[in-house]
Amino acid sequence: MTSPPATGTTGLVLSGLTRRHGSLTAVEDVGLHLPPGARHAVIGPNGAGKTTLLDLVAGAIAPHRGTVTLDGHDLTRAGPARRSRFGIARSFQRPALADEVSVLDHLVLAAWHHHPRRRGAWRSPARHRAVRADAAEQAAAVGLGDALHTRAGALPHGRRRLLDVAAALASRPRVLLLDEPAAGLTDDELALLPGLLDELADGVSILLVEHHTEVIGRLAGTVTVLVEGRTLLTAPTAQALEHPAVRAAYLGLPEETPPRPRPAEGDTPCSNSTP
Numbered sequence: 001m002t003s004p005p006a007t008g009t010t011g012l013v014l015s016g017l018t019r020r021h022g023s024l025t026a027v028e029d030v031g032l033h034l035p036p037g038a039r040h041a042v043i044g045p046n047g048a049g050k051t052t053l054l055d056l057v058a059g060a061i062a063p064h065r066g067t068v069t070l071d072g073h074d075l076t077r078a079g080p081a082r083r084s085r086f087g088i089a090r091s092f093q094r095p096a097l098a099d100e101v102s103v104l105d106h107l108v109l110a111a112w113h114h115h116p117r118r119r120g121a122w123r124s125p126a127r128h129r130a131v132r133a134d135a136a137e138q139a140a141a142v143g144l145g146d147a148l149h150t151r152a153g154a155l156p157h158g159r160r161r162l163l164d165v166a167a168a169l170a171s172r173p174r175v176l177l178l179d180e181p182a183a184g185l186t187d188d189e190l191a192l193l194p195g196l197l198d199e200l201a202d203g204v205s206i207l208l209v210e211h212h213t214e215v216i217g218r219l220a221g222t223v224t225v226l227v228e229g230r231t232l233l234t235a236p237t238a239q240a241l242e243h244p245a246v247r248a249a250y251l252g253l254p255e256e257t258p259p260r261p262r263p264a265e266g267d268t269p270c271s272n273s274t275p
């Protein structure tokens, strides 16, 4: 397990985060370091505390103990709006979109909303055209180039999901929080995801919660495994997914597989037997 680095380190640093819901400790003493540009997945069984951890990073809830810092700034007590101004963006499993607003306008608004100092630039037609052109490119990158003027409510689930990710990235965040980005995507949409993150999220640190191990392998360089709110381990992705304790806790596989007796000649092997 890696220990959280000292405050002052660049990137996102979570240290000793603990959050209770009533008598239940949903997250306990969790620490991790997400350097600039890194991609880190948080995995674990249902109820392990993954969403609670994202909520703590986004500022949706406050920790009972521990700290959240970004590039050395202590954001532990900051609300979601301040964190957003510091460059923390979030994409939800259920996209947070306005049904009546078009694809293009979502991306334009996201780009302006998170840069208050540039609001005066609305008065510059050239700047406004440039933002719209950027937004159209982002839409194309997530396969929505043919739907610029379609209202978000008319999009099927997978395309809404991709728009939500693109809108989060349109704010030019330093850190992107993704809650199960693969959930509900078709195979074609799923195949788009790694490429679009490479294209749109170049240099952005990503902290994602995900269940699909294949997607985790493609998107994340390191993995933290949570079990009952505590960190089981943090390790490079391949190492984490192969770890016997992870296979047991997360995939429901036995921690140690006893060697199978060789079937005697003539025996029919039983393909679905449990070891």
Ligand SMILES: Nc1ncnc2c1ncn2[C@@H]1O[C@H](COP(=O)(O)OP(=O)(O)OP(=O)(O)O)[C@@H](O)[C@H]1O
Binding pocket: 021, 022, 024, 025, 026, 044, 045, 046, 047, 048, 049, 050, 051, 052, 053
């Ligand atoms: N607002 C809340 N009030 C009470 N208990 C909560 C609340 N939010 C979460 N919990 C509990 O905290 C624990 C962790 O929940 P959390 O949603 O963070 O887990 P998770 O790993 O994201 O699970 P899943 O994979 O099922 O989404 C669970 O036991 C859950 O029931």
